[in-house]
Amino acid sequence: MSIHRLTAALFLISAVASAQTSDLEKGKQLFLGMCSRCHGLTGAGGEGPNLNRPVLADAPDDNALREVIRDGIPDRGMPRIRRFTDSELTAMVVFVRSLGRSAGAAAHGNAVNGKVIYQRQGCSSCHTIAGAGGILGPELSDIGAHRAPDYLRQAIVEPAAALPRGVMPVPGRGFDEFLPVRVVTQTGQEVDGVRVNEDSFTIQIRDTSGRLYSFQKAGLRQLDKQMGKTLMPDYKGKVSGSDLDDLVAYLSSLGGAK
Numbered sequence: 001m002s003i004h005r006l007t008a009a010l011f012l013i014s015a016v017a018s019a020q021t022s023d024l025e026k027g028k029q030l031f032l033g034m035c036s037r038c039h040g041l042t043g044a045g046g047e048g049p050n051l052n053r054p055v056l057a058d059a060p061d062d063n064a065l066r067e068v069i070r071d072g073i074p075d076r077g078m079p080r081i082r083r084f085t086d087s088e089l090t091a092m093v094v095f096v097r098s099l100g101r102s103a104g105a106a107a108h109g110n111a112v113n114g115k116v117i118y119q120r121q122g123c124s125s126c127h128t129i130a131g132a133g134g135i136l137g138p139e140l141s142d143i144g145a146h147r148a149p150d151y152l153r154q155a156i157v158e159p160a161a162a163l164p165r166g167v168m169p170v171p172g173r174g175f176d177e178f179l180p181v182r183v184v185t186q187t188g189q190e191v192d193g194v195r196v197n198e199d200s201f202t203i204q205i206r207d208t209s210g211r212l213y214s215f216q217k218a219g220l221r222q223l224d225k226q227m228g229k230t231l232m233p234d235y236k237g238k239v240s241g242s243d244l245d246d247l248v249a250y251l252s253s254l255g256g257a258k
Contacts, residue, residue: 025096034081043099044148047165048078051099052148065093082151105231109242114250117243123211129254136162136194137178137232142255152251156239159232163206181205181227183215190213196232 032041035048043051055217058073059065068091072080084092127140143152154161163176179195183205193204193207203223204214208231217223239247 004155023091023094024098026088027093027098029094030084030092038078040151041150042150043096044150045146046152049103049146050144050148050151051096052150053145054100056096057099057145059096061231062093062097065096066090069093069096109245109247109249111249113243114248116255117239117247121239121247123164126232131256135175136206140251140254144252145255147251149248149252153244153248155232155239156244156247157234157236159234160228162231163230176227178230180226180231182222182224182226183220185215186219186221188221195225 031043032255037067038041038048040046041049045051048079056065068078069081069089069092070084072078074080081147083104126134126137129134129140131141142146147155151162155164163179165177177195177200180192181195181203182190182192182204184190191205191207192215193205195202195212196206196212198204203215204212205213
């Protein structure tokens with residue numbers, strides 16, 4: 001190759017790299033402004049699914065991803081965004097794909113051992129996987145598709161930091177789910193549990209034994225919503241090191257290939 005051809009090739013590579021960097025930063029700013037409320041600041045999941053995965057079920061290639069961003073998925077609550085220009089769509093695709101390349105955290109753990117730790121810690125007393133387990137906490141059958149490894153790690157060691165959203169069809173999009181609630185009726189009955197659903201006039205609560213209650217708010221002497229709290233215990237001192245990595249790997253494997 002002549003010196004002129006080599007120089008031209010290097011210039012082209014540099015120009016492509018510069019364009020990709022520009023698209024990445026532009027896409028990041030668009031994502032933070034338009035998408036982070038549902039998908040999380042780092043794409044780790046929230047009301048929308050976890051994007052920190054190499055393969056996205058509804059967007060296996062870049063063209064499909066462009067269509068999802070532009071047209072949305074209305075039946076699952078994702079709005080369409082028709083005001084993006086072609087260059088903005090390209091930038092969004094570049095950034096979302098970059099999130100998938102950051103999805104290696106769970107690979108450090110042993111999912112098989114993580115399942116053993118899950119069972120040993122008694123997690124199934126509150127959580128359901130594939131139809132087996134308790135119902136007080138979120139179902140985990142496909143949690144890997146909804147939450148990134150870093151999110152899951154925080155949920156284990158610091159569960160009150162962020163109550164889950166987007167897992168249940170009720171109490172509605174944008175509400176903290178599994179919110180601890182204490183009610184006292186006019187007759188003095190006391191019930192402690194988690195909110196299952198709520199509207200302007202009623203609230204439904206599930207207590208720690210799994211019993212479901214429905215109350216008219218007008219008939220309550222006290223309604224205490226314990227914002228920023230959770231009934232899930234803190235496992236920071238119970239699961240750590242490689243055991244924590246393994247547990248995160250196991251949870252990430254649940255539905256993670258979807």
